[in-house]
Amino acid sequence: MAKPSRLEAPGDAAGVRVDDQRWKQRTPSEFAWERAALGYLRTLLPNKDPFRAWANVEFLGTDGSVNEIDLLLVTPVGIVILEIKSWSALLVGDAGTWRQTHRAPVDNPVIGAARKARKLRSLLASQQAMRGRRVPWIEGAVFLSDARLEVRFRGGAWLAGFSDPPSPVRAGPAAPGPHLPGERCRLP
Secondary structure, three states, X not given: OOOOOOOOOOOOOOOOOOOOOOEEEOOOOOOHHHHHHHHHHHHHOOOOOOOEEEEEEEEEOOOOOEEEEEEEEEEOOEEEEEEEEOOOOEEEEOOOEEEEOOOOOEEOHHHHHHHHHHHHHHHHHOOHHHOXXXXXXXXXXXXXXXXXXXXXXXXXXXXXXXXXXXXXXXXOOOOXXXXXXXXXXXXX
């Protein structure tokens, strides 16, 4: 049986729509695939505290770098900087490099998302409002949104990522989904 080619929102079991106060979007994405992925992820955001999400945002790092974030999630266990990749076909890779069969190799995007997470943590730690307070846990992750994507990774290629249907993967088997990264889940 073929996988669906587009994201299908599972919806909330209770039929509750995410409160607009919990989901903010700086600007709509110019890319249809990213709009679809964000729409899907929005359906997974629990409509309860402390969950919040900001889509298509930027921050200026303490090093002066501009850091674009596809989705910043606040969860009970911390903050997740989520990079969306809507790749299709076959994806192979290892801890350092990912490659689609029809494209040139790229650095593992989890590494870039983790770098942004460290920069955001550093920025928060440098703020006056954080003096004497613990900076929240912040992690980078990748969402592979195209259900047709076939993934064949070696070693620690994932580190932190999830796919459609969303299933967190940490160099091992996927947990049952759908749920967002940062939610507590038990791996089988």
